[in-house]
Amino acid sequence: MIRAQGLTKTYDGKNAVNGIDFTVEPGRVTGFLGPNGAGKSTTMRMILGLDAPTKGSVTVNDHRYVSSPAPLREVGALLEAHAVHPGRSARNHLRWLAASNGIPTTRVGEVLELVGLDSVAAQRAGRFSLGMGQRLGIAAALIGDPPVVMLDEPVNGLDPEGVRWVRSLARQLADDGKTVFVSSHLMSEMALMADHLIVIGRGTILADSPLQDFMAEHASAYVRVKAPQSTDVEALLVGRGLDVTRVDDELRVQGLDAPAIGELIGGHGLFLHELTLVRSSLEDAFMELTADSVEYHARTEVAA
Amino acid sequence: MTELMAAPTSPSLGRAVKAEWIKLASIRSTWWTTLAMIVLGAGFTTIISGVVAGDIASGKSHDSPGEYITQGLIFSQISAVVIGALVVTSEYGTGLIRATLAATPVRSRVLAAKAIVVSGFLFVVGTVTAFLGYFGGNGFFRSEGVGISLGDEHILRSMFGAGLYMAGLGLLAAAIGLLVRHTAAAISIVLALVFIIGQVVQLIPGTFGEWVMKLMPGNAGPGIVVPVPFGDHMLTPWTGFAVFVGEIALLGLAGLALFQKRDA
Ligand SMILES: Nc1ncnc2c1ncn2[C@@H]1O[C@H](COP(=O)(O)OP(=O)(O)OP(=O)(O)O)[C@@H](O)[C@H]1O
Ligand SMILES: [Mg+2]
Numbered sequence: 001m002i003r004a005q006g007l008t009k010t011y012d013g014k015n016a017v018n019g020i021d022f023t024v025e026p027g028r029v030t031g032f033l034g035p036n037g038a039g040k041s042t043t044m045r046m047i048l049g050l051d052a053p054t055k056g057s058v059t060v061n062d063h064r065y066v067s068s069p070a071p072l073r074e075v076g077a078l079l080e081a082h083a084v085h086p087g088r089s090a091r092n093h094l095r096w097l098a099a100s101n102g103i104p105t106t107r108v109g110e111v112l113e114l115v116g117l118d119s120v121a122a123q124r125a126g127r128f129s130l131g132m133g134q135r136l137g138i139a140a141a142l143i144g145d146p147p148v149v150m151l152d153e154p155v156n157g158l159d160p161e162g163v164r165w166v167r168s169l170a171r172q173l174a175d176d177g178k179t180v181f182v183s184s185h186l187m188s189e190m191a192l193m194a195d196h197l198i199v200i201g202r203g204t205i206l207a208d209s210p211l212q213d214f215m216a217e218h219a220s221a222y223v224r225v226k227a228p229q230s231t232d233v234e235a236l237l238v239g240r241g242l243d244v245t246r247v248d249d250e251l252r253v254q255g256l257d258a259p260a261i262g263e264l265i266g267g268h269g270l271f272l273h274e275l276t277l278v279r280s281s282l283e284d285a286f287m288e289l290t291a292d293s294v295e296y297h298a299r300t301e302v303a304a
Numbered sequence: 305m306t307e308l309m310a311a312p313t314s315p316s317l318g319r320a321v322k323a324e325w326i327k328l329a330s331i332r333s334t335w336w337t338t339l340a341m342i343v344l345g346a347g348f349t350t351i352i353s354g355v356v357a358g359d360i361a362s363g364k365s366h367d368s369p370g371e372y373i374t375q376g377l378i379f380s381q382i383s384a385v386v387i388g389a390l391v392v393t394s395e396y397g398t399g400l401i402r403a404t405l406a407a408t409p410v411r412s413r414v415l416a417a418k419a420i421v422v423s424g425f426l427f428v429v430g431t432v433t434a435f436l437g438y439f440g441g442n443g444f445f446r447s448e449g450v451g452i453s454l455g456d457e458h459i460l461r462s463m464f465g466a467g468l469y470m471a472g473l474g475l476l477a478a479a480i481g482l483l484v485r486h487t488a489a490a491i492s493i494v495l496a497l498v499f500i501i502g503q504v505v506q507l508i509p510g511t512f513g514e515w516v517m518k519l520m521p522g523n524a525g526p527g528i529v530v531p532v533p534f535g536d537h538m539l540t541p542w543t544g545f546a547v548f549v550g551e552i553a554l555l556g557l558a559g560l561a562l563f564q565k566r567d568a
Contacts, residue, residue, distance in 0.1 A: 049409045050402055051567040066409040069315045075406075083403035085331065085394060092330035100323035100407040102312045140403065 001026055001179055002047060002148065006056030009042050009203075016042045018203035019056060024181045026147065029174045031194030031211070032183040035290050039203040040183040041080045044152050048077055060148055072101040076141035080152040082133050083140075086126025090117055090136050093125060097143050111139040116165075130157030138169070148179040155189060167193050187286035191215070201290040218285030223258045225251040225265070226274035233270055240264065250274075320408045320417035324391075328421055331394075334387060338429055341383030341470075346436035348376030353441030361448035369445045369452050370532035374462050376437050377430075377529060381473055381498060381522075384426050388474030389490040391422045392481035405568050415482075415560055422478055423471035430470030434463045434529075458531035461541070465528030468545065472525055473498070475552050482559030498522030524548045 002024040009017040017039040024030045034040050045051040047058050049066040057064070060075050068074050084093055094108040112118045115135040120128070125136060134157055141149055151170070155163045170193055174180045184190050190197060190211070197214045199207040207214060226249060227233040234251055237244050242255040253261055258277050265272055312319070328334055352375045359365035395401040408414050438459070445451045454460055473494075481490035502522040505513060517523055518539050525548035527533065527541040538544060 045402075045567070048402075048406050050405055068409070070312045071409055072407055077406060079399075079402055079406075081399040081402065083399045083401075083406075085327075085398050085400050087331050087333065088327070089330065092326060096323040096326040096330070097403065097407055099326055100319055102316075102319050 001062070002058065002060050002150075002181060003062075004043070004047075004056065004058040007043065007046060007053055007058050008055035009039070009046060009051060010054040015203050017046070017053075020200070020203070020205050022198050022205060022208055024148075024179055024198075025196070026179040027174060027177050028195035029170045029180045029182060029193055030196045030198060031190035032181060032198050032200065033185070033187060033190050033194075033286065034183075034200035035185055037202075038185075038200045038290075040185075040200060041152055042203075043200070044077065044079070044150055044181075044183065047150065048075070048079075070101040070103075070144070072097060072103065072144035072146065074144070074146050075148040075150060076144060076146040077150040078134070078137040078141045078152055078154055080156075082137060084125045084133065084136060087124055089122050090125055090128070090139070091121040093136065094139060094143055097140055101144055103144050107143055107145070111142050114142065115139040131159060131162050134158055134162070138166070146178075148181070149173050150181045152183050153185070154182060155184070155186075163189075187283045199286070199289060201292070206289050214285075218289060221277060221279045222252040222254045223256070223261050224274060224276045224278050225253055225261065225272070227251075227265065227270060227272050229270055233265055236265065236268055236270070237261070252278075315408075315410060315413065317413055317416060317420075320413050321420050323407065324417045324421040328387075328391065328425060331390075333390070337383045337386050341380045341387075341429055342433045342436065344383070345376045345380035345433035346440055348379055349374060349437030350376070350440030350444070352376065354444040357444040357448040357450065360445070361450050368532050369442070369450055370456070370458070370462075371530070373438055373441050373445075373452065373459070373531060374434055374466060374529050377434060377466050377470075377526075380430065380433055380466075380470065382495065384430065384470040384473040385477040385491055385494045385498070387426065388422050388477030389481040389487060389494065391418050391474075392478045393485060393487040393490050396485040397487055401568050411564050412560060415556075415563060418478060419475060419556070422474045426474040427467040427471040429467075431464055431467030433470075434466035438463060456531070462529055462531040465541070465545075469525050469529050469548075472545075472548055472552055476521060476555065479552060479555035479559045482563055483555070518544075519547055521548050521551050524551075 004020055004022050006019050006021060007017055008015065008019045032040050042051065046053050047060065047065060049064065065071055065075060091108060091112065094111060095105060098105055098108055112121050115138050117132065117135055117139060120132065125133065128136065134154065138154065141151065154166045158166060170180050170182055174195065182193060194211050197207060197209060197211050198205060225233060230249060230251060234244055234246065237253055242253055245252040258275055262272060262275050353372050356365060356367065356372055360367060360369060395404055404414060405411065442451055452459060477490060477494045480493050484490050484493065498521065502520040505516045505520060508516055514537065524539055524544040527538055527544035539547060
């Protein structure tokens with residue numbers, strides 16, 4: 001379990017993380033979602049005691065990370081910046097990590113196999129592709145078989161097969177009862193991986209809820225109705241207590257499913273030109289939620 | 305899956321030392337630099353001894369073999385500086401420092417482990433280099449009839465002193481590396497300090513200049529390496545080495561203070 005209280009980090013007078021409170025529970029995958037520069041990596045570095053919080057605190061399993069006698073057996077982390085020496089082989093990288101926390105060397109072979117790097121274990125990590133480097137980072141995170149696993153943008157640079165692999169790994173770890181904390185800036189990725197979502201923007205928590213609730217709340221669905229006698233149709237639907245919004249010539253209806261709406265309208269002898277269930281995507285929901293908090297907007301220059 | 309042994313309940317310096325040793329030994333450049341240290345150090349001592357042995361034997365030169373028997377180590381200094389600096393700066397260059405601190409979060413322990421590994425390694429390599437140079441060089445002296453022996457005054461102190469001095473030089477470079485966090489900068493600073501600034505300060509006039517020169521790390525430290533000092537304007541061997549160690553300690557403490565305060 002990870003618990004942050006009033007966690008704040010200021011760089012040069014600017015709040016990268018702004019007094020956030022959250023708890024990451026075991027037994028599920030918690031997605032840490034936010035646009036670039038939102039403060040995800042900074043938060044994760046504070047969890048590991050790499051960066052000192054300006055204010056507030058964060059604990060892992062109810063104590064500070066720094067006070068753990070063998071932290072790799074408690075928390076395994078894949079950090080964004082590849083923390084690997086390019087001249088050292090994958091196996092030797094894992095060997096020193098194991099030695100530092102009194103983890104038996106046999107574990108090195110196991111995690112290499114687990115991430116599929118056993119055949120290239122003797123190669124220098126500098127020769128690795130982005131995806132192989134990412135796998136080595138995941139192997140390092142798992143070396144101590146820790147109850148808490150934290151992955152910063154784990155699917156970066158992975159091919160589709162690798163992405164699927166990370167997804168099922170996260171699922172399996174959570175099913176084993178571990179605390180799994182995964183950051184991403186892609187809502188679509190989180191929708192497939194997470195059980196619980198913590199959304200962060202400009203260092204502030206924007207949402208903290210189960211994925212299902214988040215989807216229900218933010219990815220609202222409505223039924224698009226187009227009809228020639230749209231005023232009559234509108235009156236009819238409103239009369240039934242449904243939520244109707246008119247956008248140009250279409251009516252957006254919430255409160256009843258499409259077949260029922262169709263039957264209702266047909267039952268009154270009115271014609272229908274279109275009847276469609278429209279789901280706004282999660283990506284849209286995420287964009288909407290973080291719109292005000294995006295640090296770096298891309299601007300399209302419009303020629304005068 | 306391996307059942308992990310019971311997790312250690314207390315942190316240990318021993319585990320950190322083991323991890324640092326695996327790191328140092330698993331980088332190829334460590335061994336190339338070490339090879340250079342041995343070959344250059346012992347090789348030059350042997351060559352220089354071969355060149356001067358005849359003149360000393362014939363009385364043409366009034367120097368003594370002891371002045372030359374550790375001469376090549378001047379070149380070994382470069383390797384010691386490189387190894388010492390890299391132990392710290394390579395971690396910053398690659399981002400490895402974050403993995404190191406995630407594995408061993410107590411920073412003073414990380415530094416202690418690095419210091420033990422780098423000084424232990426350089427002590428051994430420095431001493432071995434000195435002995436190889438002694439045997440190589442003394443071969444020439446002996447064949448000219450002016451051989452020396454390990455039992456002679458100061459010779460053994462010089463051999464192990466070479467190890468101590470190389471260890472100190474590595475620590476000095478590591479401390480500077482911790483302050484500047486950049487490989488090229490750290491190596492340049494230490495080499496400049498030892499080879500250039502240590503000589504340039506001779507130009508400062510008067511007793512003040514004399515003392516500044518004596519106290520420079522590259523002048524104070526190697527007194528224990530040479531069995532017969534060149535000239536008498538240096539501190540005595542152990543006094544000089546004590547000054548050298550004090551300077552390293554000061555820089556090391558400054559590095560530690562920064563290291564503990566800084567975000568990784
Ligand atoms: N060491 C640092 N010094 C100064 N500013 C920093 C530092 N690290 C992060 N920041 C700033 O803090 C903010 C949060 O950065 P952070 O890397 O935590 O974001 P992120 O959510 O991980 O973004 P991304 O998706 O791009 O990885 C950014 O504005 C960044 O510029
Ligand atoms: Mg990041």
